[in-house]
Amino acid sequence: MRHFPFPHIVSLAVFLLGAAFLLVVLVLPAWAEVEVLTASHTHVMGDSESRNQARTICFNEAKRKLVEQAGSYVETLSRTENFELATDEVVAFSAAFIRVNTDREEWAMLGDTLTVTMDLSAQVDPDEVKQLLAELAQDAAARSRLTENLEQQSQAEAQLALESDPPTRERLSDDIDVLRAEQAAILTEIETSTRFAAELVQKGMTSEEIETMLGSPRARKSSSSGDYSCWNYGHVWVVFHNGLASCMRTRLEYNSRYGGDCHCTGLSMNFLMQ
Incomplete structure (x- = not known):
């Protein structure tokens, strides 16, 4: 009987195929x-x-x-x-x-x-x-x-x-x-x-700099702690942490840690800048 000399390679291939399948199942529905x-x-x-x-x-x-x-x-x-x-x-x-x-x-x-x-x-x-x-x-x-x-x-x-x-x-x-x-x-x-x-928005910009470039946001909201504030421009939310642009995302997500949806954590696919 012929034996495959590298059984660990087969195990690795099976693992990678399984991981790829899970990635497709979990990510594509987004x-x-x-x-x-x-x-x-x-x-x-x-x-x-x-x-x-x-x-x-x-x-x-x-x-x-x-x-x-x-x-x-x-x-x-x-x-x-x-x-x-x-x-x-x-x-x-x-x-x-x-x-x-x-x-x-x-x-x-x-x-x-x-x-x-x-x-x-x-x-x-x-x-x-x-x-x-x-x-x-x-x-x-x-x-x-x-x-x-x-x-x-x-x-x-x-x-x-x-x-x-x-x-x-x-x-x-x-x-x-x-x-x-x-x-x-x-x-x-x-x-x-x-x-x-x-x-135009870059990480570390102040709210004043961004408002000068883009004008007043269409909507504003803040986290319950007050550390984060979110400004809406079209389909994009610019999220500030302590007054500086910290991330930019296409969708806000509720997180119990922050008591709301204004923060910079969550699925990476929702971020344009992080």
């Missing part, structure tokens, strides 16, 4: 999977409707179903994180968190009547959504702007579905494009704050 939503609607074209009107009505109905799904999903995320946002706010914001894709448009005859069917899809990144909800919960001005924008978009889409005059339809379509661009700008402001903080 990144939640992107949720894919789909919706479909068939519209029966009315006698006085044009094809453009029928297409718009069908798209809006399919999108409404999609937004309802996104709203339920996002509202569930909000409950698990306790963002202290009203349910109707969370559901409304979900319309801004998704980008709708038209996967299929099909026209068909149903007897003597023309119908149009549209299949839509959208992706929701739960980690990104939770970060945006956390930021909106702390920024009343951004929350108000986004709410007003979404209300105006809903009204414009409803008018577009009923409008038959081509110049008016074109104007309403342009208005909707502008409103969507404004939504993106509001959310980008949050991302910009995050990027500036990640690029």
